[in-house]
Amino acid sequence: xxxxxxxxxxxxxxxxxxxxxxxxxxxxxxxxxxxxxxxxxxxxxxxxxxxxxxxxxxxxxxxxxxxxxxxxxxxxxxxxxxxxxxxxxxxxxxxxxxxxxxxxxxxxxxxxxxx
Amino acid sequence: xxxxxxxxxxxxxxxxxxxxxxxxxxxxxxxxxxxxxxxxxxxxxxxxxxxxxxxxxxxxxxxxxxxxxxxxxxxxxxxxxxxxxxxxxxxxxxxxxxxxxxxxxxxxxxxxxx
Numbered sequence: 001x002x003x004x005x006x007x008x009x010x011x012x013x014x015x016x017x018x019x020x021x022x023x024x025x026x027x028x029x030x031x032x033x034x035x036x037x038x039x040x041x042x043x044x045x046x047x048x049x050x051x052x053x054x055x056x057x058x059x060x061x062x063x064x065x066x067x068x069x070x071x072x073x074x075x076x077x078x079x080x081x082x083x084x085x086x087x088x089x090x091x092x093x094x095x096x097x098x099x100x101x102x103x104x105x106x107x108x109x110x111x112x113x114x115x
Numbered sequence: 116x117x118x119x120x121x122x123x124x125x126x127x128x129x130x131x132x133x134x135x136x137x138x139x140x141x142x143x144x145x146x147x148x149x150x151x152x153x154x155x156x157x158x159x160x161x162x163x164x165x166x167x168x169x170x171x172x173x174x175x176x177x178x179x180x181x182x183x184x185x186x187x188x189x190x191x192x193x194x195x196x197x198x199x200x201x202x203x204x205x206x207x208x209x210x211x212x213x214x215x216x217x218x219x220x221x222x223x224x225x226x227x228x229x
Contacts, residue, residue, distance in 0.1 A: 009155075032216050043205060043220040044158075051215055090157060094216040101146060101165060101211055102173065103218055107157040 002027040002093045006106035013081055014114050021076040021109045023065075023091035033074040034092040034103065035065055044090065050074065061085075086113045118142055119221035121206050127227045134193040136224050138206030140186075147189040148207040148218065149173075149181060158205065164189055165211075196228045 007022040025031065032051050036044040048059040055067040065076045074091060088110045092103040118141035128134050138147065146165055150158040160173030162181040170181050178200060180192045193200055203225050209218040 006157075034217065036220075043222045044207075045220070046217060049215075049217060101163055101171075101216075102148070102160050103216065105157040105159075107155060 002031065002095055002104045004091050004093050004104055004106035006089075006091055006109050008109050009107065010110045010112065012112045012114055015083055016080050018079050019077065019081050019085075019111065021089050021091075021111065023074045023076065023106060025072050025074065025091070025093045027072075027093060027095060030096045032094045032096060033065075033067060034094070035059075035063070035074070035076050036090045036092060036105075038088045038090065038108075040087075047076075047089070081111070081113050083113050083115060085111060087111060119206060119208055119219060121204075121221040121224050123224060124222065125225045127229065128196055129229050130197055131195050134196050134226065134228075136191045136204055136206075136226070138189045138191070138221060140189075140206075140208045142208060142219070143186060144208035144210055144219070145186075146209045146211045146218075147183065148209070149179070149189065149191045150205045150207065151175065151202040152205060152223075153202050161191065161204075193226075196226075198228050200226065201228045202226060 003026045005024045013019045034049045035047040037047045048057045050067040058064045063078045088108045091106040120139045122137045148163045149161040159175045164170045164183045182190045206221040207218040
């Protein structure tokens with residue numbers, strides 16, 4: 001079984017400041033890793049994912065995450081946040097292999113960008 | 116975006132009544148999922164389907180049943196709703212292959228059980 005820990009439930013940050021949202025996972029097998037974003041009163045949208053290859057993955061709106069196998073982490077970073085980044089962010093893990101259908105989600109981190 | 120719709124989008128019901136939520140997809144994805152989202156718990160899997168008439172339980176399946184008679188539709192039924200089932204319910208679909216397990220989410224259904 002897999003598990004995900006998002007270490008911060010709420011992160012306030014000033015506009016144009018950098019931010020890091022932390023995610024650690026536990027799994028006995030290799031995994032895929034995902035970050036989803038949820039804006040108020042909406043469903044979840046994929047922000048970025050790590051499947052294989054380069055451990056640094058980027059999104060189209062300036063977020064990036066780095067897969068660190070030794071530390072079992074997949075932290076999300078952005079060098080300069082905007083008001084529009086205010087949302088809840090979920091880290092998720094999926095085992096690689098037959099029969100591994102589900103995503104296991106963390107409890108979420110609410111990012112509040114302060115003008 | 117995967118074409119995923121959920122109905123109804125909002126529902127208020129009373130304890131003890133049956134409730135059915137519908138998820139409809141137009142992407143022909145094989146896998147479909149029902150999650151519930153509660154503050155402080157993130158998303159938790161209720162049931163999932165890996166094909167027509169093929170379903171299995173997730174982490175929080177007690178009190179819920181599902182059916183999938185067509186690829187595009189996945190129904191979630193609360194046989195006798197309880198206040199603890201007040202939640203936001205999300206349907207998701209996915210292709211699930213050896214290279215990826217990305218899931219695509221619907222807009223959600225907010226259910227209130229009085």
